[in-house]
Every structure is written in C-alpha cells, then in structure tokens.
Amino acid sequence: MSSVSLIPIEKLFPSSANVRLYVSPEAVSKLAEDIAMRGLLHPLIVRPEGSGYGVVCGRMRLEAIRLLKKEKPEVFEKLFPQGIPCVVKELSDTEALELSLSENLRQNTLTPEERGRGLARLYEMGASEDEIAARLQVELEEIKRFVRLYARLREIAPVVAESKPGRPRETKPKKRVSRTGMVKVVRAIEDLAARGVLREPEETVRKIADLAAERGLSTSELDILARRLREKPELVQTPEKLVEEISREEMVERVVLLKRHVVEYVEAWASERGLTFSEALNEIIGEFISLKRAAA
8 A cells, every 4th residue: 555645735736647627617616515514535646846746636636635735724724734735756758648538437536538638648648549448447439539530630630729608808919719619620620530421521620710719709609509510410511501591590698596405497498409508598598588579
C-alpha cells in the first residue's frame, strides 16, 4: 500500500500530464461541500514537478479544496492542518498521462475533447493504438473516434472559444464559437461521415464553425444544429441554410434556476417529443403565453 504524505496546498498544482482541461464550477462547489461534511475520502496522486508537486489524479479534488480554503477557512484548517493527503509517485510523462487517463476514463468524467486530446498525446509519445487499447481497456474504435474528434477541433481552434451562456459579445475583436457546442456538432458530422452520408467531414466542420462564429450561435443553438443534422442528414449539404435558419430564430440564452420538479417535467416533455431541453422549455412557455393572451 502506498504511503500518504501531507503536502501544503501552495505546493500543489495540476500536472502537465493531467488530462482534464475544464473543471465545472458547479461540480467543484458540490465536491467542496461533500469534503466539508465527510472529509477527503481519497488522497491525490502527485509527482514531483519543478518546485512543487503536479496533481496527476485529483484535479477536481484540488480545486474543491482550494474553494474550501477560500470560502470556509475554518473548515479547511480543521481538515488539513498539516497539509493535503497525497500519494507521491515518481512517474514519467507517459506513465503519468496513462494514469490520469485511466482514472478519469473509469469514472467517465472527461469530455469527448479531453479524451481525444489525452489519447492523441499518447500517440505522440510513441504508443500504438493496440498498446493504448490494452493498457487503458478501451475499444480500438472508441480510441479512433475520439482522436478524430480532437483533430477536428484543433483544425478549427482559431474560431473556438470557451463556452459561456449567451451569444458571444459583438465587441470582441474576433468572433468565436462555443467549444462545447462544436464538440456536439463535430460528433454529429463524424457519425454522418461514418454512415457514408458525407465524404469531406473536415471541410464541413470548418465551414459550420466559421458560419456559426459569424452568426454568433450560442452553445444551445449549436446543440440544436447538431440534433437537426442527425435527424435530417441531408441538411449537411447546405450548412449555410441551416445556420441561417437557426440564427433567424433569434434565441437568447439566460442562466436561470429552476425547481427540480419543473426540470423533470420539461425533460419528460422533451424526451416524448424528441426535443432538446431548450426547445421543450420554449414550447411550454410559448403555449402558456398564448393561453394568457387569449384569456386577456
């Protein structure tokens, strides 16, 4: 059994081999609350890097502990008076990357892009597809699919931005498109290419990314675009028309809090009708407004 060391939080940072690119603030907040109540159930796995220690496994836990220190310092001091429990390992870049990928794939906590990026980095380090599949217990076709997706996203990197609610602000010098939304679009296009509907997925991805950035499509609008491509594959032949139609619907994103029973109702409505959550919510509210106007 590996021994646990207590390391000051100031000496901990995400390892260069950690595969996680994005950390959800909501997930971090929930985990911080859990740690505050139950303590840290599993130590971080780290390796010496520079003047400190790079976190190979436990990036989310690290961010949650940092949040705990900031918002509940008295709880932090009670739980971690001498440092953060860590298992220190001497790992090469390849070993650290494999370990980070293995843990997160097992927990199914990575985005498709993070999976593709991690697998692509293993390729670059000299591992073959068969070796990666054997070491990580991942199907060969799944490896190829996620690596292709990551390659597509790299091609459109100049117009891809971090995902935020609402349309990108027009005051920015460069128009960019939601990363999360484009991941869904790329996956839909890859599926169409696999079915033989599309011969040049690279060109289609670039075209839709440029058009979506020019029109300022939001994450939810790109989600709708991806679903429409799956439902009507022929739309992939006229991406200009598809983007224009969605843009004309003039959707506006707002971050709102909904009660659990409301969310469950909307989700059921969406599932029955084959709609996205946003489309279902718009239908329900639209019907309510129509009834109110008729009664006025």
